[in-house]
Amino acid sequence: MPEPARVWPPQWNPSVSDVFSSIDADIAGLAKGWSGMAVEVTTESIRHDLREELARILYCDVDEISDDDSFVELGLDSVLGLEFLVVLNSRLSLTENIDVVYDHPTLARLTDHVWGVLSARAIDA
Incomplete structure (x- = not known):
């Protein structure tokens, strides 16, 4: 499988702040759809949502991501990994770090x- 890559417009050489601004905008839009909603969370719903987010971030089809594919082999580098983590934390109200x-x-x-x-x-609540 070819390694996915972000393609920036040739005339635009993004700075780190540009990249994070773009990530913030993506997250704000995604989080808006989840705020205030009572959602039943199951392992299948978590897996489904994570797969969809990975596909969105890696610009690939969800069918290209199997349960046992390594994130690194899929093309998730440190910047994309951080984007994935921020969405994960935002959607599920977590405070995980990049590790x-x-x-x-x-x-x-x-x-x-x-x-x-x-x-x-849930048990502690």
Whole structure:
């Protein structure tokens, strides 16, 4: 599978602040759809949402991402990983750091981790 890459317009050489501004705009739009909604969270809904976010960030089809594909092999570099993490934290009200993407480097493992965090939070509530 070819490595996905972001394609910037040739006339635009983005700075780090430009990239993060773009990420912030994406996240604001995504978070807006989730705010105030009561949603039943299951491992399948987590896996589905994570797969869709990965596909959006990597500019690929959701069918190209299997549960056991390594994020790195899929093309998730440190900048895209941070974008993915920010969306994950925003959508599920988490406070994970970037290490979670590397400590749980597949969709299956990250889903299990997120489910565990959310389950522990529900028990503590």
